[in-house]
Amino acid sequence: MxxxxxxxxxxxxxxxxxxxxxxxxxxxxxxxxxxxxxxxxxxxxxxxxxxxxxxxxxxxxxxxxxxLPARLLGRKETGARCEVFLLKQLDAARWEALVKPGRRLTSGSVVRFGADFSAVILEKLSDGRRRVEFSFAGDFWEKLRCYGQTPLPPYIKTVTERSRSDRLALAERxxxxxxxxxxxxxxxxxxxxxxxxxxxxxxxxxxxxxxxxxxxxxxxxxxxxxxxxxxxxxxxxxxxxxxxxxxxxxxxxxxxxxxxxxxxxxxxxxxxxxxxxxxxxxxxxxxxxxxxxxxxxxxxxxxxxxxxxxxxxxxxxxxxxxxxxxxxxxxxxxxxxxxxxxxxxxxxxxxxxx
CATH class of the missing domain: 3.40.1780.10 (QueA-like)
Structure with missing residues (x-):
């Protein structure tokens, strides 16, 4: 145009x-x-x-x-690595999220982040989003602080090459x-x-x-x-x-x-x-x-x-x-x-x- x-x-x-x-x-x-x-x-x-x-x-x-420490890295029950990225809280346990790989995380798929922290994919929404429900023991926000990562913009390329302490410092900034x-x-x-x-x-x-x-x-x-x-x-x-x-x-x-x-x-x-x-x-x-x-x-x-x-x-x-x-x-x-x-x-x- x-x-x-x-x-x-x-x-x-x-x-x-x-x-x-x-x-x-x-x-x-x-x-x-x-x-x-x-x-x-x-x-x-x-x-x-x-x-x-x-x-x-x-x-x-x-x-x-x-x-939020919105990026959660976990594994399917098959052991395959995957990601759940939180977008919007719907209630105490349910969120709208983006998932990777999208084609393999279908309704009913379970993603485990830790021994007592997991999520199930409930349904596919528009724009590639999913509705997910979390299972956890204790406080959800404490679990999120423990397992979640602060999402940095995609054009910041050096994050994965840094030590954990450097990544935490960058997330704080x-x-x-x-x-x-x-x-x-x-x-x-x-x-x-x-x-x-x-x-x-x-x-x-x-x-x-x-x-x-x-x-x-x-x-x-x-x-x-x-x-x-x-x-x-x-x-x-x-x-x-x-x-x-x-x-x-x-x-x-x-x-x-x-x-x-x-x-x-x-x-x-x-x-x-x-x-x-x-x-x-x-x-x-x-x-x-x-x-x-x-x-x-x-x-x-x-x-x-x-x-x-x-x-x-x-x-x-x-x-x-x-x-x-x-x-x-x-x-x-x-x-x-x-x-x-x-x-x-x-x-x-x-x-x-x-």
Whole structure:
């Protein structure tokens, strides 16, 4: 397809060596590219400098989701190795999951992870998902902590070559320091740059903060599925928007501050509830699922600025930041980041779009 809605317009060439395989030594030591939309200027900083770009009247909105140790490696009763990847909890023992190998894990198949921890495949769902039921002794979450692995993005290639202690350290860095609510299959990576010390400096400056929850799904890594970006269908993700966060947003707008979303996930929660925020209503459904798809021509209603990482070519995340800043400005900023050897994707560097 040709024209302004062609998915091909959101492709760019990234040297493979710029895909970050490990995080910065300290969270706040990542680089930070400042993009000012009004004059299309770029500034090169470090993430610790972000305090200088915040004002006391501003509000930072964080996503406090916590990545589950969602990858379970086990064996069928035949001894064949297999994998169950948890997506969504349905009740105390049942989950939606992805399984490998999909063709061999049919309904009734049993996967054992330990002597007292197993799962049976109940049925096949759409999009390759399965409904599974776990059998376990004791507490399920303790079993998951014991047998599960934190899923890292597929473009991080060095994980299997590392020692167990290194893998655990990497998994710890794949959580935000304020992660609280378990349920994500992937991290809200813009938040990975914040350390407790940096949060203290932001608080000392007087900038307010609040928390929402959006459980990031595996769909965050999926490229656009259609040649016309308007025809893509977004995966649904569970969110929670507490009343205190809603009130914090309203107070920020009333005092003339900027609502700064920490990550595209926080931005999607804010925009999902935008109409109720603008009408001043009490949020009627603080918890639910959102499949809000933000692409160019979308008019942001709540988000004034965005902290975000550098996103994959042809991804819905790249479309979201393009909706905020404009496709040409974003791709020009990405090309400058490539020239300056910024590090890309989950463990990479960050942008602040003002």
């Amino acid at each position: 040709t024209g302004e809605f062609s998915a091909e317009l959101y492709k760019y060439e990234l040297p493979p060596e710029l895909i970050a395989q490990t995080p910065a030594a300290r969270r706040e030591d990542s680089r930070l590219l400042i993009l000012r939309r009004k004059n299309n200027s770029l500034e090169h900083k470090y993430f610790r400098d972000i305090v200088d770009y915040l004002e006391p009247q501003d509000l930072l909105v964080f996503n406090d989701t916590k990545v 794949y959580q935000t320091v304020y992660a609280k609510t378990p349920g994500a299959a992937a991290a809200p990576t813009a938040g990975l740059h914040f350390s407790p010390e940096l949060l203290d400096k932001i608080e000392a400056k007087g900038t307010a903060k609040t928390f929402v929850t959006l459980h990031v799904g595996t769909g965050t890594f999926q490229p656009l599925q259609t040649a016309d970006i308007r025809e893509h269908r977004m995966h649904a993700e569970e969110y929670f928007f507490p009343e205190q966060a809603m009130q914090a947003v309203r107070e920020c707008r009333a005092r003339g501050g900027r609502v700064i979303a920490v990550g595209t996930t926080s931005a999607r929660v804010l925009e999902t509830a935008a109409e109720q925020i603008l009408r001043g209503e009490k949020i009627s459904a603080p918890q639910g699922s959102t499949s809000l798809y933000i692409y160019p021509e979308y008019q942001f209603k709540i988000v004034d600025a965005l902290i975000t990482n550098f996103h994959l070519p042809g991804s819905t995340l790249l479309l979201l930041v393009s909706a905020l800043a404009g496709r040409e400005k974003i791709l020009a900023a990405y090309q400058e980041a490539i020239r300056q050897r910024y590090r890309f994707f989950s463990f990479g560097d960050a942008m602040l779009i003002l």
